[in-house]
Amino acid sequence: MRNLDITTLRSFVAVAESGGVTRAAGFLHLTQSAVSMQLKRLEELLGLDLFDRSGRSIALTASGEQLLVYARRMVALNDEVMTRLTDQAYEGEITLGVPHDIVYPAIPQVLKQFHAAFPRVKVQLDSSFTLRLKSEFAKGACDIILTTETGLDAGGEELAVxxxxxxxxxxxxxxxxxxxxxxxxxxxxxxxxxxxxxxxxxxxxxxxxxxxxxxxxxxxxxxxxxxxxxxxxxxxxxxxxxxxxxxxxxxxAHRINLYGAARAGGEVQDALVSMLRRAFKAPESVQLRTVSNL
CATH class of the missing domain: 3.40.190.10 (Periplasmic binding protein-like II)
Incomplete structure (x- = not known):
């Protein structure tokens, strides 16, 4: 009996949904070579070609499309089991402020990871401009904010330039x-x-x-x-x-800064800060296209 590995299926789903190994590797906090190796092992296990690599971008084959349906269900079921059996019953709400222009691609993945770890804690996302977010943070209306700015104010932490x-x-x-x-x-x-x-x-x-x-x-x-x-x-x-x-x-260049890490927010808020650090301090994970100048 051959068994499918959830970690490998998670990588397969990430590549299929993000459209490339590079972006998926960033979301999963793995190297590109590690993700590629997992995909190779999955294809060898099934004896099928799951991706059509003949074009400039990766596309799923018919077999890949069929597997994707099952893989999503298996990964979701795995996460549900882990959440239900390991839930430490943290509850509460955190207000996170993020400028419009850096919500994607990192923030949805951070929110997904955080919800899996703390399903009873609500993250209220406030997407606005840096100047407004800093004003709201100063008033205590936001627990954690990210900013895009040329400098760094006291109490801030530079995540990326x-x-x-x-x-x-x-x-x-x-x-x-x-x-x-x-x-x-x-x-x-x-x-x-x-x-x-x-x-x-x-x-x-x-x-x-x-x-x-x-x-x-x-x-x-x-x-x-x-x-x-x-x-x-x-x-x-x-x-x-x-x-x-x-x-x-x-x-x-502009800085992506974080404010709020120094505030006493407990284990839950510290976990969110750590996820934000990993998301933005990791090497650039997005596959970028260019408009030809020819």
Missing amino acids: RPLCWVGAPSGSAWRQRPLKLAFGRQCTFRPRVVEHLDEAGIPWDVVVETESDRTIEATVSADLAVHTMIEGTEPPHLDRIDHGGTLPELP
Whole structure:
């Protein structure tokens, strides 16, 4: 009798759902080679090809699609058993503040891991702008916050330093136009630095979208009506990093900071802080695409 390994199935599900080994490895906190080896062993055990590797991206074969249905159920059942039998009955609520632009891809995975470990503790996610989150934290309305900023205030902890990058529509051409059309949030902390670098490079620009809604920005950029800037590694899948070949200025790095680790929050809050550290201090885990400059 051959037995399927839950750890291997978890890696298989992560690769299938994230669309690549690199991203899945980041979510699982494993190396790419470890995940690839698990997939290889799974295919050898079943005697089947689960992935179609003939294209630029990984796709599931018919057998892979069939296994995915079972694998999700088996992993979910495993997690349910572990939660029910090891639940230490922690209860309560933690308010976590995270800027809009770094919610994905890390935060959903952190929330999932935290819920599995502390199913009776509610995490109230407050997604907003850095300036507002710092104000709410100062008032005690948030227990833990992440920020994106150029400096670090007292009591904060730097998790990562990543450059800003230009993003646009897949195969888009808006980045070639002059004046350069920009889409920004009204309270975006990146905007002054981006405008400063465009002025220094002598590139005319025009803010065509100024809004409170990230969805509005993403829709405008996806339609190739403007470009935007994001912290490298946080681009949504429907936007591409622009490979401008030097025709746009290189942008400065920003810090991803954490505030709240020093507050007495007990074991539960400490666990959430540890998960956030791992998620953002880990090597960049997202497979990134670029808009060709040819």
